[in-house]
Amino acid sequence: MARIAEFPEPAAEQACWWGRILEVLHGLPPDAPGGTKPRPEFDPRQHSPAQRERARALTARGPGSADGGPTRDVAHLDLIGK
Numbered sequence: 001m002a003r004i005a006e007f008p009e010p011a012a013e014q015a016c017w018w019g020r021i022l023e024v025l026h027g028l029p030p031d032a033p034g035g036t037k038p039r040p041e042f043d044p045r046q047h048s049p050a051q052r053e054r055a056r057a058l059t060a061r062g063p064g065s066a067d068g069g070p071t072r073d074v075a076h077l078d079l080i081g082k
Helices: 009-026 049-060
Strands: none
Touching: 009 049
């Protein structure tokens, strides 16, 4: 995603959103260098998809939402089976 700034803002936002989904599914964001290990909370060898989804929801809280609740990227994570 190094060249993400070259794309229109809506496309860049969607690419970043998909990058977060891919990290939940596979343990690593799509732009991770070869040999990178997953962050512990996203490691597929240690956590189920539902656990990784919850970890993503927790990392998505904060500045993106007025009440500190989930932001847009959490709303669509129900794509992953529980």
